[in-house]
Amino acid sequence: MIDKKILSDMNRAVVEGNKDDAQKLAIQAIDENWDLNEVIENGFVPGIQKAGDLWEKGDYFLPELITSAETMKAAMSLLQPELKKKNLTAKTLGKAVIGTIEGDIHDIGKNLVASILSANGFDVIDLGADVKITSFIETALEEKADFICVSTLLTTTMLKQKNLIELLKSKNLYGKFKVLVGGSPVNSKWAQDIGADGYAENAMAAAKIAKSLIRT
Amino acid sequence: MIKTQRPKYRLLNEAFVKKIVNESYLILEKYGVFVENKEAFTLLKNAGAKTDESENRVFIPQELVEKSLSETPPVIELYDREGEQKFTVGNDEIHFDPGSAAVTVLDHESKSQRRAKTEDLIRFARVTDAMENIDFQSTGIISSDIPEIISDSYRLYIGLQFSRKPVVTGTFRVEGFKPMHDMLAAVRGSAQNLADKPLAIFDACPSPPLKWSNLTTQSLIDSARTGIPSELISMGMTGATSPVTLAGTLVQHTAENLSGLVICQVAEPGSPVIFGGSPASFDMRKGTTPMGAIETMMIDSAYSQIGKYLNLPTHAYMGLSDSKLNDNQAGLESGIGAVLAALAGVNVISGPGMLDFESCQSLEKLVIDNEICGMALRLVKGIAQRDEPLAVDLFQDITTESQFLSKPHTRKWYREEHIFPGIIDRDTYDEWAGKGKKSAAQRAADKIKEILEQPVSGIDTSIQKELTKIMLADAEKNGLTSLPEIKG
Numbered sequence: 001m002i003d004k005k006i007l008s009d010m011n012r013a014v015v016e017g018n019k020d021d022a023q024k025l026a027i028q029a030i031d032e033n034w035d036l037n038e039v040i041e042n043g044f045v046p047g048i049q050k051a052g053d054l055w056e057k058g059d060y061f062l063p064e065l066i067t068s069a070e071t072m073k074a075a076m077s078l079l080q081p082e083l084k085k086k087n088l089t090a091k092t093l094g095k096a097v098i099g100t101i102e103g104d105i106h107d108i109g110k111n112l113v114a115s116i117l118s119a120n121g122f123d124v125i126d127l128g129a130d131v132k133i134t135s136f137i138e139t140a141l142e143e144k145a146d147f148i149c150v151s152t153l154l155t156t157t158m159l160k161q162k163n164l165i166e167l168l169k170s171k172n173l174y175g176k177f178k179v180l181v182g183g184s185p186v187n188s189k190w191a192q193d194i195g196a197d198g199y200a201e202n203a204m205a206a207a208k209i210a211k212s213l214i215r216t
Numbered sequence: 217m218i219k220t221q222r223p224k225y226r227l228l229n230e231a232f233v234k235k236i237v238n239e240s241y242l243i244l245e246k247y248g249v250f251v252e253n254k255e256a257f258t259l260l261k262n263a264g265a266k267t268d269e270s271e272n273r274v275f276i277p278q279e280l281v282e283k284s285l286s287e288t289p290p291v292i293e294l295y296d297r298e299g300e301q302k303f304t305v306g307n308d309e310i311h312f313d314p315g316s317a318a319v320t321v322l323d324h325e326s327k328s329q330r331r332a333k334t335e336d337l338i339r340f341a342r343v344t345d346a347m348e349n350i351d352f353q354s355t356g357i358i359s360s361d362i363p364e365i366i367s368d369s370y371r372l373y374i375g376l377q378f379s380r381k382p383v384v385t386g387t388f389r390v391e392g393f394k395p396m397h398d399m400l401a402a403v404r405g406s407a408q409n410l411a412d413k414p415l416a417i418f419d420a421c422p423s424p425p426l427k428w429s430n431l432t433t434q435s436l437i438d439s440a441r442t443g444i445p446s447e448l449i450s451m452g453m454t455g456a457t458s459p460v461t462l463a464g465t466l467v468q469h470t471a472e473n474l475s476g477l478v479i480c481q482v483a484e485p486g487s488p489v490i491f492g493g494s495p496a497s498f499d500m501r502k503g504t505t506p507m508g509a510i511e512t513m514m515i516d517s518a519y520s521q522i523g524k525y526l527n528l529p530t531h532a533y534m535g536l537s538d539s540k541l542n543d544n545q546a547g548l549e550s551g552i553g554a555v556l557a558a559l560a561g562v563n564v565i566s567g568p569g570m571l572d573f574e575s576c577q578s579l580e581k582l583v584i585d586n587e588i589c590g591m592a593l594r595l596v597k598g599i600a601q602r603d604e605p606l607a608v609d610l611f612q613d614i615t616t617e618s619q620f621l622s623k624p625h626t627r628k629w630y631r632e633e634h635i636f637p638g639i640i641d642r643d644t645y646d647e648w649a650g651k652g653k654k655s656a657a658q659r660a661a662d663k664i665k666e667i668l669e670q671p672v673s674g675i676d677t678s679i680q681k682e683l684t685k686i687m688l689a690d691a692e693k694n695g696l697t698s699l700p701e702i703k704g
Contacts (some may be wrong), residue, residue: 061500063455103388103431105423108456112503130429156388158319159364184505185319185575189329202503 002034007043010075014047015054017067019074026078036079040090048072048119055204065204066112069119076118092123094214096147096180097140099127101160106153109183109203113149116203117210122147133164140177147210152183161186162194169195178213182206220600222308225559227518233525236463240470241278248275249426249475253433259482274475281474284481290527292445292488294352294382295413297403297675303351303382305417305445305490306529308561310596312554312589313384314344314582315536315570316356316419317371322571322578324661327541329576331360334700337371339668340569341378343579346667349589350568350582352417354384357577365694366687368392372399372416373687377680377702380673384447384566386419390431393438395690400444402682403675411443417490417564421449422472424457433479440480440487447490447531447564448476453498453505454515462515469495469519477528490564491523492531494574505573508537508549516553517560524561532557535567535585535592536574542581542657546571550581551588558592565589583660587637594635602629639663 006025013022022044029039051068054060060068076090083090098114100107107129118124125143127135140148152158161181168174178197181190191199197213200206228236248266251257251274261267266275291306303311320329321336337357344353355371362370368388375383376399387393396416397407404410418439420432428436439446450472452458458465473491480487497511498504506512516532523530535554539545550567557565568589569582603609603625610625620626639659641648648654654662675683684699691699 058501062503063500105427105429106457108453109503156317156358156364156367184573187329 002029002038002043007039010039010043011047011050014044014068014071014075015050017064017071019071022071022075023078026075030078030082036083036086037088037091040076040079044072044075045121052120052204052207062112066115069115072119073115091121093121093211094146095123095125095143096149096210097125097127097136097143097145098147098149098151099131099136100129100151100153101157101164102130102132103160104152104154104157105129107151109153110149110151112203113151113182113200113206116207117149120207120211122207122210133160133167136164137167137171137173141173145177146214147180148177149180149182149206152181152186154185158183158185158190161190161196165195178210180206180209180213217604218601220598222561223559223596223598224308224561225517225556226521227514228521230525232463233522236466236470236522237525239467240474241281243426243467243471244276244281244475245278246275247426248273249422249428249471250274251428251433251479252430253428253437256428256433256437256479256483259437260479263478263482276475276478281478284478285474285526285528287481287485288477288489288528289486290529292414292490292529294417294445295415296382297376297380297415299404299409299413305563307563308596309563310558310561310565310593311351311563312349312535312565312568313352313354314340314350314356314577315533315567315574316354316384317386318357318570318575318577319360320572320576321357322541322576322581324578324580324657329540329572332357332577333361334359334374334702337374338378338702339579339664340577340582341375342672343582343664343667345379345381345673346670347568347582347586347589349586349593351381352384352564353379353381354566355386356569359700361700362691363694363696365389366392366691366696369395369399369687369690370699372396373683374702376400376403376683377675378672382414383416384419384564385416387431387435390434393435395686397438397442397444398686399683402686403679407442414443414445414488417445417447419447419449419492420476421451421494422476424450424452424472425468426472426475428475428479436476436479437483440484443487445488445490445529446476446480447492448473449531450476450493450495452495454496454511455500456498458495462511462518465495465515466518466522469493469515470522473519473523489528490531491519491526491528492564493519494533495519504538506538507533507567507570507574508539508545508553510552513553513556516562517556520557520560520562529563530561531564531566532560532562533566533574534562535565535588536570537581538571538573540572540576542578542584542655542660546581547584547588547656550585551591554585554588554592555595558596561596579664580657580660583663584639584656587639590635590637602632
């Protein structure tokens with residue numbers, strides 16, 4: 001059993017977005033050979049959940065939320081290689097391929113979603129911005145992903161979200177991956193019209209929808 | 217006679233403006249901008265900029281920026297479709313145009329948004345054409361009944377046929393420039409006539425922070441070489457894609473605009489450029505980009521001041537709202553924005569009709585906003601001295617029975633001094649109730665019906681044929697064999 005105080009320190013580091021503390025605690029956990037899955041599940045994960053709750057309540061705004069997510073990521077970046085060394089895998093809720101669609105190099109919204117998904121326990125493969133429809137699909141196939149998450153900021157590139165779904169259909173891959181769409185010109189009606197599995201208006205909502213879809 | 221004072225407001229003092237400009241010079245020189253376009257990269261390099269090829273990064277020295285500034289015309293003249301009416305873009309002249317580019321239109325009856333079709337684009341151009349306080353049209357709606365690949369040229373194709381007004385537009389693909397330029401040249405008779413009498417402004421958006429995509433850079437180069445004014449649309453979002461402080465965002469905004477201006481000048485010295493943008497106060501709660509936020513309007517007004525300090529024509533997205541329908545929020549955000557833009561002397565003010573974070577056009581809002589624009593235009597005309605003395609003589613025969621209604625002085629000046637709205641309600645209660653207790657949006661909808669019953673300000677048939685030929689060729693190149701039917 002790990003000292004409760006240490007676990008609550010981990011929790012607090014994430015809630016407060018203190019990367020240095022989070023990484024120090026992660027290193028301590030590795031050095032002292034603690035059960036890393038316990039460290040993650042009872043130390044860091046409750047922190048990101050708390051940050052999410054604070055967001056829901058309206059106490060946290062995006063700068064706090066994203067800092068917590070990045071703190072979580074910073075801790076995980078140390079813990080995950082250790083797990084691998086021990087032939088353990090971190091528990092993941094699912095694998096998501098994410099990117100901003102071709103023709104569009106705006107990626108702030110996509111970065112937010114990627115951070116929050118990964119902080120919430122998803123394995124996220126971020127393809128960056130200006131990503132070809134075909135690379136979304138190829139990567140999803142190679143990585144055996146559960147989700148393809150497609151972001152767009154421009155009204156002109158949102159139409160390519162539709163093309164992606166059409167391409168999935170023509171390759172008989174429709175339904176193999178859950179497709180989530182987002183971006184400022186997009187809404188739930190659009191998601192429905194083009195046959196996407198979900199739309200989220202913000203990063204927290206994206207994590208929620210991804211969690212609900214993985215259960216179905 | 218006392219000269220009329222143009223009402224103005226300035227958010228920054230000169231020391232502050234200089235500080236922002238100086239910091240933007242530093243950023244360009246020290247940290248540079250990312251330029252994806254190879255030709256622009258080479259042009260900048262040849263003009264003396266240091267480059268880092270591995271990162272597509274260009275470091276622009278202050279001397280090159282200053283040289284480019286000295287080459288850029290302070291004033292641009294646009295002409296309407298017939299080449300008759302001239303519009304000066306510069307000084308403190310203001311011109312409104314509808315906000316662009318919406319993917320949806322607001323359906324007045326159902327109060328919901330829907331995808332736009334060709335007929336919506338036509339209605340939009342025709343209503344814009346009828347708005348007396350909106351000088352320019354914009355290709356402000358994207359049509360869903362044609363393939364997206366040709367949606368840039370197609371909206372211009374419709375706009376040119378159904379409105380006489382100069383047009384604010386832009387490309388969505390590198391290949392879009394040629395057909396669009398060809399259409400504009402067809403209207404003028406030749407490419408040279410078009411360069412002599414510009415008919416369109418092309419918007420080009422850098423991607424914050426400090427990135428120029430291949431597409432937007434190509435648009436800058438192509439526009440510069442054909443005499444089409446480029447409107448630079450920097451759009452930092454405070455705390456997300458630009459510094460969170462308003463002043464910090466202004467520094468980035470200035471650096472982005474100046475780098476775009478330099479690209480235009482190295483492509484073609486003396487090419488027309490408009491210092492513009494669509495930055496926003498990023499909402500840290502919702503992750504949205506409110507155009508109706510007062511901080512957004514403050515950034516807009518301040519960068520317009522910076523543009524003027526640099527002796528450039530200016531543009532801003534103001535007079536628009538984030539509301540989803542024509543309610544109080546739509547009116548108040550649009551009203552405040554339009555008035556502040558007018559007072560700031562923004563030359564091209566893009567906003568009317570626009571809702572929902574620049575994503576939805578409402579024709580009813582366009583008609584209501586036309587009245588807001590009228591008020592803003594009246595405001596900046598200021599208070600004039602019409603007579604000498606002002607009023608003393610009007611009182612020489614005063615009695616207890618005196619009134620002013622029947623005085624020749626009243627008759628002489630009332631139309632000059634006052635504007636008369638058409639949508640704004642000034643009825644007595646009974647009169648208003650008698651007309652069916654209509655809201656402003658309902659009255660606007662009635663007005664739209666009236667406008668659409670009027671004849672189209674149609675284009676010369678031989679030019680129309682030429683436009684259709686160009687559009688069809690572009691469509692065919694992209695796998696389409698016919699265009700949607702056009703019903704005037």
